[in-house]
Structure formats: structure tokens, C-alpha cells
Amino acid sequence: MTDLVALGADALMIVILTFAVYLPRHHRRDMVVAYLSFNVGVLAVSTALSVSSVAAGLGLGLFGVLSIIRLRSEELSQIETAYYFSALALGLLGGVDVPLGYSVPLMALIVAVTCISDSRWIGRGMQRQVVALDRAYPDAAQLRAALGERLGGRILSVSVQRLDFVNDTTLVEVRFRPGSRAGGAPDIAVDGRAPVPCAEREVPGAREAVA
Structure with a gap:
């Protein structure tokens, strides 16, 4: 029994x-x-x-x-x-x-x-993605800014899996919160000027691509 x-x-x-x-x-x-x-x-x-x-x-x-x-x-x-x-x-x-x-x-x-x-209340709003970028980003601040602009959210953590200077690509695992401020990185002062917000920073190579 x-x-x-x-x-x-x-x-x-x-x-x-x-x-x-x-x-x-x-x-x-x-x-x-x-x-x-x-x-x-x-x-x-x-x-x-x-x-x-x-x-x-x-x-x-x-x-x-x-x-x-x-x-x-x-x-x-x-x-x-x-x-x-x-x-x-x-x-x-x-x-x-x-x-x-x-x-x-x-x-x-x-x-x-x-x-x-496994409830949605645990880690609510956080997402994980493996992202392949068409440029090599050795600088962490530029990488977080580019990811924030493309994913449209606040970057919580970034783990670079492959940085390829030959093919000019970056493969990263990123955890982010959608809908928050893009980039998730603090504003950075350039040459003593006022800090530039992440969303307004120019991504290097953008002008050449437009031209």
C-alpha cells in the first residue's frame, strides 16, 4: 500500500x-x-x-x-x-x-x-541575447552604447565571446532590461567638455557608412 x-x-x-x-x-x-x-x-x-x-x-x-x-x-x-x-x-x-x-x-x-x-516574477523584465555586431569593439563603453542603441534597453552585463579584428566583428552575450535608458553606461566626458549622453554619442564609422 x-x-x-x-x-x-x-x-x-x-x-x-x-x-x-x-x-x-x-x-x-x-x-x-x-x-x-x-x-x-x-x-x-x-x-x-x-x-x-x-x-x-x-x-x-x-x-x-x-x-x-x-x-x-x-x-x-x-x-x-x-x-x-x-x-x-x-x-x-x-x-x-x-x-x-x-x-x-x-x-x-x-x-x-x-x-x-521559474516564475516570471523572478528576474522580471530582464532578457538575455547572444548578439553578433558588424564591428570590433575593444572599448567597453562604446560596446555597451552600441548594444543599448540596437537593443533599445539598459545594458546590465556584457560578456565578450569573440573579438575578431580580421573580419571586424564582435560576438557578445548580453543581459539587458528593455525599455530603459539605452546603453546602461554612465556619461563620459570627452576632452574636458560636458558629458555626452549614451544615446547622443557618435558611433565611429557612422559618417563613412552614410557617405
């Missing part, structure tokens, strides 16, 4: 996690299939290992290797990877011999934490 309650709790939690939390927010049907299959597979293996003579650590280690290979077959975001491990944890708690007083609250805790941490 205890095993059936644990199985039912796992089924309820994985349905809530996939259909009530993940799917309405991310709209990827293929990942729903993956999470459900992953959870049921972990549940089946952990249940079988709990009643067999095979060492549970060995079996779960082999299953972990297979899961890592599956995760490496496609580039997934950190959020989708977190859902993967939530499904894994739910399957383990439902399959191993853990008292219901521990397993069911822990399952509910996993779903609640995943739901809250």
Missing part, C-alpha cells in the same frame, strides 16, 4: 510539473514527452533496484551516465536542465524505499521550488 501511494504521489507531481508548470510557460511538447518518459524510466529502474540483489548505487550510476549522454545530445537551457533533474528526483523519491512522511513532502517541495524559481 505504501508503494502504491508513493507511485501515485510521483505520478501526480510529475503531471503538475510538466502540464501545469512547464508547458504553459515554455510551450515545448517534445520536452514534456522527455520529462514524462525520463521520470517513469527513473521510477521503474529505482523500484526494480530496490527489490533486487543488484547494488542500487551501481544501477543508479549507470543510469546517470545514460542520462548525461541524453542531455549532451542537444543543447538545452539551464531551465530545461533543471526540469530534467526535478523529474529525476521525483522518480527516485517515488521508487526507492523512503517513508511517505519524507518522500511526499520532498516531492511537493521540488515542484514548489521549480515553480517559484
